[in-house]
Structures are given as structure tokens and as C-alpha cells.
Amino acid sequence: MSYLSELRAALGTRPLFSVGASAAVQDERQRVLLQRRGDDGLWGLPGGGLELGETFEGAACRELNEETGLDTPLTFWQAVSGPHLYHRYPNGDQVYFVGGLCRGHLPAAALAQAAPDDSGETLELAWFDLAHLPTISANVNKQTLSLLRSEVGLPPLPLDWVPPKPTGEHLRELRAVVGPRPLFAPGANVLLRDEQGRVLLLRSGDMRRWTLPGGSMELGETFEQAARRELKEEAGLEVSELRALKLYIGPAYRFTYPHGDVVDYVSQLFEGQFMGGALTLPADEITEAAWFAPDQLPNAEELSGPLIGANLREWI
Known part of the structure; x- marks a missing residue:
């Protein structure tokens, strides 16, 4: 059972930190690799939650392999955090992402060797031009793609509404x-x-x-x-x-x-x-x-x- 799943067993759907890593992988045309997710049917970057003892780079490489079957070196890029990274999954679980964005490159032809695992997390994989993106899942993916878009002079993606910041310790x-x-x-x-x-x-x-x-x-x-x-x-x-x-x-x-x-x-x-x-x-x-x-x-x-x-x- 994963770190977050263990907490869910005790805490239910209440908001938790999800410390996760995303893999921003681009090809020779600077297109970005996206997966169509099994939970909501929308598109996002390969990535997921860290297990205790992992680094962002290690988790991003593991998630990339699990969700695409592909491997490439990934380097830490930057961290993201904040109220706009709230997300409610279709099953009701609520998280505030604290993310480590990692970057890497693959040739476009590598997609032909993609082989996601059988978990059902990945329904489809494709390269997308940053100017012509599909419907994106979750603000954490939108922020990451907006950072990539800013490097080529494109405007940021609009973010979804987020709830008021919770209180307490x-x-x-x-x-x-x-x-x-x-x-x-x-x-x-x-x-x-x-x-x-x-x-x-x-x-x-x-x-x-x-x-x-x-x-x-x-x-x-x-x-x-x-x-x-x-x-x-x-x-x-x-x-x-x-x-x-x-x-x-x-x-x-x-x-x-x-x-x-x-x-x-x-x-x-x-x-x-x-x-x-x-x-x-x-x-x-x-x-x-x-x-x-x-x-x-x-x-x-x-x-x-x-x-x-x-x-x-x-x-x-």
C-alpha cells in the first residue's frame, strides 16, 4: 500500500498534502508527452506521489516508467505549492499538491515503444504542441504546462476555481x-x-x-x-x-x-x-x-x- 493510501485508510477523504513529482518530457520539436488519465479521462503529465525516502527525481523516473513504460534521465526543475494546487479526485479524495517538477527529453519515435503498466492509470499517450493542448486535468498540470508555455512566449493556461484555504495545524x-x-x-x-x-x-x-x-x-x-x-x-x-x-x-x-x-x-x-x-x-x-x-x-x-x-x- 502506498504512503498516501495508508493515510487515507485512517483519515478518509479529508484534505492532505500530496508530495508528488511530475515528469515534463519533451521531444525534438519541444512537444510535451501527456497521458490520458484513467480516473477522469483528461490529460496530464506522467507523475504521482512520492514514497517515503524518495527524491523528486527518483519518483518522477519511477512514475514515468510505470505510466508509460519509457525511461530517460530526469533532472529537478522547480518546486510548486500553494492553494491553487488543491484537487478533488473523482472518488472524493482531496489533496493540496506539493510538487517537484522534473524535466527530460525523448525522441518522438520512442512513443512507439511505450508500454504502460496494467494499473489503468494511463488510457492513452501522445505528444502535444504547447500551443495546441487537449483538456488538462488538475491545476498542478496546468501550472507546469504554463511554465513550459512561458518559455516559448505563450500565455498561461487558466486555472480552475479553488476553495478557501483551510485553517488549523x-x-x-x-x-x-x-x-x-x-x-x-x-x-x-x-x-x-x-x-x-x-x-x-x-x-x-x-x-x-x-x-x-x-x-x-x-x-x-x-x-x-x-x-x-x-x-x-x-x-x-x-x-x-x-x-x-x-x-x-x-x-x-x-x-x-x-x-x-x-x-x-x-x-x-x-x-x-x-x-x-x-x-x-x-x-x-x-x-x-x-x-x-x-x-x-x-x-x-x-x-x-x-x-x-x-x-x-x-x-x-
């Missing part, structure tokens, strides 16, 4: 039902620098270790919205601009909290410039804040896990 609400089992935790961290090039670190109240401002995404948020909200909640600070640095995902970033909850982080790191203001720390969550010069960072044992270690090691 998504991860906490899931834990109340499924317990400490491993869960994907989409979220964001902020590498905030001051004029001297120092970086802001916060000491967490639960583990007493140093971490970056950041945390889990709520349903309907973008990565950037989550980063801004967490920076405000944890440090009382705002920034005018955030620059995306890298998306971290994969088995290296699994983390077990002291109370036993296990998460597989899907974490976008942003960089921002400190604009002044007083630090305001939530007493129940953050016990201390400090600015660290690049040559005075805490050692690995003082950091709250491999994700924060990688953030600092790669960007400081």
Missing part, C-alpha cells in the same frame, strides 16, 4: 490520528543574514539545540508563505525579499523528535536580509536567539538535525 491534527509514524513534512527554513554577514539561529525549547527560523507548511500555503509566517512567529521579524536557495528532500533528511514523531522533511531553504527590528521569541518554543559569524557556528552536535547541518554547511 495540519501536522498536529494528523498526529492525533496516525501517531508517531513517518510523515512527509513540507516546510521552509530561512537563512537570515545581517549587515556583518552573520546568520540568525534560534535555540529550540524542546531539544535545546540550534536551528534556523522555519517550520512546517500549512495546507494551502506556498513555501514562501510558510517561511514568512515562521520567521514572524519564531523571531518577530519580517523581510522584504526571500530568495529560494535549495529544496531539500530524501532519506538524508529524516528526523526523529525526542517524543518519537518521525518526519521526512521536504524543506525549501530561503535567504533573506535582516532589515532591523527587535527579536520577539515565543517563550514556549524558542529559548534563545543569537547571530553567528560564519567561522563561529555551533558544531554539528549542537544543531537540530542533519537538515539544519546541511543548510549551514552548504550556504555559509
Whole structure:
């Protein structure tokens, strides 16, 4: 049973994050490979949900093979998130996609060797010119195709209506039902620098270790919205601009909290410039804040896990 299917067995059709990967494969004429889906009969990109421990590239290659029988190297392109990526499947299941878009190329003639698996997910496969697309399924496919269309000067595809953004603490609400089992935790961290090039670190109240401002995404948020909200909640600070640095995902970033909850982080790191203001720390969550010069960072044992270690090691 897949990761998402296991959650559905406990949680029903309620909105969940669907951490997924799409394969944007183009031929020598820049046509895009689309599949006609078995669930709604409409067209979309090959792709699907990640299993715990997978990367976006690995999942995109697996889904491409399962849904088309074809193989080609795929490279990570960009992440997508936000309220417009809500989708309700014909069976009633609701998701907010958090997607990793991957790209690759195949010759047009490769389609003759296509052999989708027998799951029924793929009814038909075809190459389509970006200017002449069929009826597309789900906003996540429309956004991806719009990004491709923008590269050749074509307008974006109109998106479907989306419902109001839900409220509540998504991860906490899931834990109340499924317990400490491993869960994907989409979220964001902020590498905030001051004029001297120092970086802001916060000491967490639960583990007493140093971490970056950041945390889990709520349903309907973008990565950037989550980063801004967490920076405000944890440090009382705002920034005018955030620059995306890298998306971290994969088995290296699994983390077990002291109370036993296990998460597989899907974490976008942003960089921002400190604009002044007083630090305001939530007493129940953050016990201390400090600015660290690049040559005075805490050692690995003082950091709250491999994700924060990688953030600092790669960007400081």
C-alpha cells in the first residue's frame, strides 16, 4: 500500500498534502508527452506521489516508467505549492499538491515503444504542441504546462476555481490520528543574514539545540508563505525579499523528535536580509536567539538535525 493510501485508510477523504513529482518530457520539436488519465479521462503529465525516502527525481523516473513504460534521465526543475494546487479526485479524495517538477527529453519515435503498466492509470499517450493542448486535468498540470508555455512566449493556461484555504495545524491534527509514524513534512527554513554577514539561529525549547527560523507548511500555503509566517512567529521579524536557495528532500533528511514523531522533511531553504527590528521569541518554543559569524557556528552536535547541518554547511 502506498504512503498516501495508508493515510487515507485512517483519515478518509479529508484534505492532505500530496508530495508528488511530475515528469515534463519533451521531444525534438519541444512537444510535451501527456497521458490520458484513467480516473477522469483528461490529460496530464506522467507523475504521482512520492514514497517515503524518495527524491523528486527518483519518483518522477519511477512514475514515468510505470505510466508509460519509457525511461530517460530526469533532472529537478522547480518546486510548486500553494492553494491553487488543491484537487478533488473523482472518488472524493482531496489533496493540496506539493510538487517537484522534473524535466527530460525523448525522441518522438520512442512513443512507439511505450508500454504502460496494467494499473489503468494511463488510457492513452501522445505528444502535444504547447500551443495546441487537449483538456488538462488538475491545476498542478496546468501550472507546469504554463511554465513550459512561458518559455516559448505563450500565455498561461487558466486555472480552475479553488476553495478557501483551510485553517488549523495540519501536522498536529494528523498526529492525533496516525501517531508517531513517518510523515512527509513540507516546510521552509530561512537563512537570515545581517549587515556583518552573520546568520540568525534560534535555540529550540524542546531539544535545546540550534536551528534556523522555519517550520512546517500549512495546507494551502506556498513555501514562501510558510517561511514568512515562521520567521514572524519564531523571531518577530519580517523581510522584504526571500530568495529560494535549495529544496531539500530524501532519506538524508529524516528526523526523529525526542517524543518519537518521525518526519521526512521536504524543506525549501530561503535567504533573506535582516532589515532591523527587535527579536520577539515565543517563550514556549524558542529559548534563545543569537547571530553567528560564519567561522563561529555551533558544531554539528549542537544543531537540530542533519537538515539544519546541511543548510549551514552548504550556504555559509
